[in-house]
Amino acid sequence: MVSHSEHIREIERVSRGLPVRRDETVVKSWLRCLEHHRLDPAQSCEAYIVPETRLREHRQQSEDLIAIARSGLENLFRQVAGQNYVLLLSDREGVTVEFLGDPLFGNSLRKAGLYLGSEWSEWRAGTCAVGACLETGEALTIHQTDHFDNTHTPLSCTAAPIYDIQGELSAVLDISLLSSPILKASQNLALHLVSATVRRIELANLMAQARNQWVLRFSRSPEFLDVDPEAAISIDGLGRIAGMTHAGAKILARSTGLDWRDPQQLIGEPVSRFFDIEVDNLSDLTRRRPTRERLVFARDGNALFAHAIEPHSKVRAPLVSREQIPPALRRLGGDAPVIAALQAKAAKLARTRLPILIQGETGTGKEHLARAIHEGSGLEGPFVAINCAAIPEQLIESELFGYLPGAFTGASAKGRKGLIEQADGGTLFLDEIGDMPLALQSRLLRVLAEGEVLPVGGTAPRKVRIRIVSASHRPLQTLVSQGAFREDLYYRLNAATLTLPALRDRPDFDWVLEQLLKRHGDGELILSPAALSALKAHDWPGNIRELDNVIGVAAALAENGVVELGDLPDQLLANADTVGGNEASATLSLTLTACNWNISEAARRLGLDRSTVHRQIKRYRLKPHRH
Known part of the structure; x- marks a missing residue:
């Protein structure tokens, strides 16, 4: 000893x-x-x-x-x-x-x-x-x-x-x-x-929290796949990683050379980034097929047996017609089922006073959705927006809550009404709420709980009646688990959550593009085939905001109202495989027809993986011929 x-x-x-x-x-x-x-x-x-x-x-x-x-x-x-x-x-x-x-x-x-x-x-x-x-x-x-x-x-x-x-x-x-x-x-x-x-x-x-999502479970041995899997991930309706076990995170990270200790690089990414599958292929991995046939390949070449479990409920068609959705919400998207369901849900929630949390990447249009919700709410008060990440921390308190005359050095002699009080009777939109300092989160919680605001330097609270809509590009649940966001405030803010898809995942990409072309070209701007291919090949990390800027610049450079490839920014041209695009489209179409649109067989003949074939079908807008 x-x-x-x-x-x-x-x-x-x-x-x-x-x-x-x-x-x-x-x-x-x-x-x-x-x-x-x-x-x-x-x-x-x-x-x-x-x-x-x-x-x-x-x-x-x-x-x-x-x-x-x-x-x-x-x-x-x-x-x-x-x-x-x-x-x-x-x-x-x-x-x-x-x-x-x-x-x-x-x-x-x-x-x-x-x-x-x-x-x-x-x-x-x-x-x-x-x-x-x-x-x-x-x-x-x-x-x-x-x-x-x-x-x-x-x-x-x-x-x-x-x-x-x-x-x-x-x-x-x-x-x-x-x-x-x-x-x-x-x-x-x-x-x-x-x-x-x-x-x-x-x-x-994971199974308890992903009842309405696809769950993909993995094992290196087919014998244990259905009874004691080694890892699992959950996948949302748009084919993005929504959740994972620790072993699942390591599989994802290893497949693309990422660090599992930085889960934000994994969550929200398309499943096709990590595996040779798309969300449409998941039904091939259910128990309807023998275990040994349910094999998937990670991007690093690692082969795994997989078991896909279907969602308990799928995206439902909206119970209201498109004409019943307020115009402000209709203007935010096309008629693809996923977008229509989001609009219908937002339309129903707009008529309540429930606090709404909007999640989505930067540039996906969170403030536009918040304004549309306000317009569809029937509230007579104003829509007041504040970006919690853009205002210096030392000014956020006075901006939100206002201040009395002489409350601090440099304060206006007349005092100032805060943004919360300015929104009385209307909607207060708190953008990037995840960046609000913890001390102010406590004060905001009191406003929500008691319906009153106390200006800086004041002793008597003032009653306010506001509807809160908040937004963040960061997953608030993760911030809660890290201790960076108050759990009680989180549950106050997300009575309902609306998630805006990234532009690269939007099934109505063509509709979004058409609206921006109309806005920047007075309805007379068109795209050459090469320019269109380049736009569809881009990943759009800046989402709609980036696309809006690109179309704005292209409209200024275009001759005779036609956007050519050279009118687009260099970063789009670097990723565009537009040379020979027509030939590639024709070759793909012929191969698919010869294979009766069997994607796996077409991929084998072309020497491509299935996810690449799916992307090219979408890019060239190919469809099976009806006889």
Whole structure:
């Protein structure tokens, strides 16, 4: 057994950069404890149990996760029955919110911190499995003297991270022993079991939250695909990644050389970016086909067996006719089913006073949708818009809430009515709400809850009656999980959510293009075939705003009202494969006809993958001939 003084000397060797016989994970954690957390290895620290009121708060915030995880925890506890293991489920702050252990050892477990309410963050407890797992995002074992604090060196703890469907670390599952064999390898089975349990908890969470989306589950072995898959992703109706398990995130990231630690690079991207499939192909991967035939290829060449589960409900056709949709909303899109359904939903919500959250990439038209909702609401007050990302932080408070005369240095002698009060009787549009400072989020929450606003420097609140529409290009749920956005405000703002598709995903791209040509060319601007092909080949990262700018410049450069290829910006020409476009279109059309429009067979004959064939069909607007 290593003595306390020997343990301290070993940690001191690490602090001087000298080699020790420890895993790299342990060495890095010791260094964090010394350099970042400023912990003293000579100062023993008893396990910390949070007060009962704080524990209740942590458990309430984690109740959904606890409900989903409970079955997996109980199953794992049965698997290790009789071996004196204790199971801890900790939240992202390291506080134990669920616990399973032998009640006969209750006092010993509580003293050791293996108990409900114990806090195992690294800054509090030093090197430990939960804290190191939260820091690294990886499954690991901290065995006996791996622990930084001498109080914890009798313990052997193994932990694995639980990620939410947006790819953010949300909890940790730990399995621990009060005493264990000396060899660290004795915990290899525990590491395998806890990792498998976490994988199943993440899958259950994804399935619960993706009932109305496609779910694609993966396995390297066809025998386990339908019963115990290794990874899963969810896909929305437009074919974009909507959610993922941790293993699913790693598959996506590996397929395109991205970093799974940056999930924003993965969420919202088309599934065809990662696999040789489109959303239209998912029905080929359901249980209607034998397991061994359900094979997909990732973009890095990795082959996986896949099981697609259909949405519980699909996009419904609107229950109102297009003529019943307010004109302002009709002007925002064509008559493609997905767009029509969005317009119909917005039209119904416009007539209520419910707060609406609009999500979508920058440039997709979030403010245009907000204005259309206001116009269709029947409210007599004004539409007041504020961009929370564009106003300096020190001015947002006075801009939103106004101020009394002399409230601060430089204030107007007459005071000023804030934007919230200006919107009284109408709609307040908060664009990029995700960039609002946390302190102001608390004040906004009060406005929404109590219907009154307090100007800077004031003591008497003023009643206001406003309808809130907010928007963000960042997923607010992810910001909530990161602690950057108040959860209570999030639920106040998104009574209903409207998601605007990116321009590259819009089925009414031609309609959008036609409207912009009319606006910039007085109805007389047309595109040459080469220019049209270039526009359709572009990915449009700036969405409608970028397309609007491109058409505006092209209209100014075009001769005789015809936009040629040379009138387009260079970045569009670099990606355009317009040379020989007519020949390519003809070749593709002939091949599809010869294959009776079997996409897979046509792709094989042309030497292309199916997603490329689908893109070219869309680009050249090809359709099967009807006989």
